[in-house]
Amino acid sequence: MSTVPLTLQARSPMKALPWAVPVALLLFALPQAIDPYKTILLAYGLVMGIAALGFNLLLGYTGLLSFGHSAYFGVGAYAVALIFKYFHVRSMELFLLGAILASLVVSALFGFVCVRYTRIFFGILTLALSQVLWSLAFKFYPITGGTDGLRVPTPTLLGLPIDTAGDKILFLARNYYYYVLGFFFACVLVMWVIVNSPFGKALQAIRDNETRAEFVGIHIRRYRFVAFLVSGVFTGIAGALWVPLNGLTTPDILYWPFSGEIVFMTVLGGFRTFSGPIFGAVAFNYLKTSAVGFTTYWQALLGAILVFLVLALPGGIVGTVVQLFPILKKRFSR
């Protein structure tokens, strides 16, 4: 199905260290150097990075384009909001646990239906199913608050009392940023292990040639289903982490254009690379924020960028850099 040459190869973790360590250190040090607003923006980017990473297990590694990932993001977020509403819990760890369970259940349910299909039908089906949840969140006003959404106050992290004296901005930019960063590192690590495991290799085999993959004994539907589950849970975790940043869950995050945004981020960074979706999510977040500040017609601007990207740079940012790198290397060594 895919004609794009692969830039993904088996890489040992050691090979990634020279650039992964500086990036990690940079992410760790940045809040000391930039103002709280920018730190919070970066936290948004990292959260979306987790979602895009999960999404890309399906698109980049399994070859399935889901247009319904808003569902799992939304389920994660609404799980947090509903846990707070009905159980008055404020512990972020319990929120996350609830979000993981909820997104696991929903993605198992949806995945069971969706993995029977591939290509365009998979896309439409995931979209249609995500809209079931949207319409429920939209219409069940007494439970979900309808378009008003549900407010969620500042959570407690690791059971510790909040020490920033009620300054929410400072809390988000310091404590919560590092909390998100921790989860971000954990998610990246887990995903790295998954895609480089035999399971990940099997998914890539399914993506590249379904018939041959089946021939060597891979149970295609089961592998796709598990990939769907992992993808859904990652996105659900992102949804849960997103709630304290936003302070509010609304049906917008379940509506299908939000799924489109997740797809956009992944393609922007490059869905043929492991780190592409992460860079894409952070870049998209800055891009959108600056576009919204720059013009009323930010949507048209982003749309034009997307069209240009698909036309001219289908490899995305990271994919293009990776492709250019051997060329650059040659030029500099001459």
Added chain:
Amino acid sequence: MDILVIHLFNALLYASVLFLIAGGLSLIYGVMRIVNLAHGNLYAFGAYVTAWVVGQALAGAHPVILYLLLPAGAFAAALLGAILEPTLLRPFYRRAEEYQLLVTFGLLMILEDLMRFFWGPYPLTATSLFEKMGSLKIGESVYPRYHLLVIGIGVLAAGFLWAFVYKTRFGVVLRATSQDMRRASAMGVNVNRVYIQAFTIGCFMAGLGGAIVVPGQSAVLGMGVDALVLAFVVVVVGGLGSLEGALVGALIVGIVREFGVSVFPEVELAVLYLIAVVVLLVRPAGLFGRTA
């Protein structure tokens, strides 16, 4: 009794508009194998153009002229489609479907803001067309005559389209291209021209849907995005690429929606999507779809 008749008329009203949108989407998919995520925006574009043109002509124009201006949105959407297909979509036929979905998603974002740019963020109405026709007495209740006009246009459009696809020479070429593009091309069919024509007709239908809806409701931002998901339900139920399927799907969605709104309003939309899922599980290609 008359309540039932009114419900039935309303269901047909929904179905007429939905058929126009979903029929266009299905026609385009059937011929070109492209799912156009921006299709709902062409429907919205039709609504905006009609509302704007009628609003411009409102002062002192004869009512008959106003009604003749109604299809303006359809022609505008067709023109837009005729421009978009060769410029934006043609480079993508050879590439994977993912890219086609992405490029039409980008188009959706652009069109949405284009409408915001031209007509502002406020709703645009053409209610005078709706009011001028007055209403009809059905038993004890009143029913707006304009809605009957919409149903009539929907039925006419379905009839014309059927005659067009199954009874004309162009229809034969269209179906041939849809079944086997390469062979049709080898037989001397200008595939590029057929594609542009099919896309234009599909956009015309979506625009017509918008044009006839706007006197009863109003043109608002986001109406295209809302309409697209319903159109998806219709084509999934009926079978992507099948016009008969779009008709039956639109009727099913129209009826379920109308009765759903009065009987189970909270889950009305969820029920529609669940119907689509059940159909997909039982008949993967939809009720009228061909398995590829």
